[in-house]
Amino acid sequence: MDIGQRLKAVRQQAKLSQRELAKRSGVTNGFISQVEKNQVSPSIGSLKKLLDGLPMSLAEFFADTEDSGHPVVYRADVQPELGSGNISYRLVGSGFVGRTIGMMRETMAVGADTGPEPLSHAGQECGVVIRGRLRLFVDQEQYELGPGDGYYFDSTRPHRFVSIGEEALEMISANTPPSF
Structure with a gap:
């Protein structure tokens, strides 16, 4: 999964600018920009902080949005x-x-x-x-x-x-x- 691309997509879906998400999350908009461009890989804690500003859980963020079935095996x-x-x-x-x-x-x-x-x-x-x-x-x-x-x-x-x-x-x- 491309974390930067996914973050940008969910931020835009929530109709938030990087600046607004930064305010809600307590991080800089520069940090959000770096994450979205995959220039930095956020720690789990940092990602959770960002998602709390949306609000969205880590589970929702990492859910496969294209497959709503229930696979049995996860290679x-x-x-x-x-x-x-x-x-x-x-x-x-x-x-x-x-x-x-x-x-x-x-x-x-x-x-x-x-x-x-x-x-x-x-x-x-x-x-x-x-x-x-x-x-x-x-x-x-x-x-x-x-x-x-x-x-x-x-x-x-x-x-x-x-x-x-x-x-x-x-x-x-x-x-x-x-x-x-």
């Missing part, structure tokens, strides 16, 4: 990339209309971190480490997980993920309601 090459830099999020089921679960195949390079600001949103999330090691922060606690270990928590609790160890972290995660 690796049709799973949209939602991450950037050292973190890859591949969304499974992006084209499923009315999706109530957000399921992702995640890869984090050694040392990659979801950021200094903890994440927090409505719902619940869970996951299983496939390869590598994860340091998971939830509230004031931290946990170290390896292959086969899983987690499950209320997503309103502040949380953060860090890839530790000597190889990239791979995991499968899910959240509900879908935040992507």
Whole structure:
């Protein structure tokens, strides 16, 4: 998916100028211009901020607007990339209309971190480490997980993920309601 092109299309569909969306989102219109021209790849947090100004959820943004059916299989090459830099999020089921679960195949390079600001949103999330090691922060606690270990928590609790160890972290995660 071309994120810049998609953002421009949904902004124009909402009849908003870059300047108006910038005001609503709390970002600069220069940033929106760079995203729409694919000069920068927004972080998930930045993209969510932009979409909040429309308003539109990440799930709606990444939904396949041309296919309103319900495919059963989502091959690796049709799973949209939602991450950037050292973190890859591949969304499974992006084209499923009315999706109530957000399921992702995640890869984090050694040392990659979801950021200094903890994440927090409505719902619940869970996951299983496939390869590598994860340091998971939830509230004031931290946990170290390896292959086969899983987690499950209320997503309103502040949380953060860090890839530790000597190889990239791979995991499968899910959240509900879908935040992507």
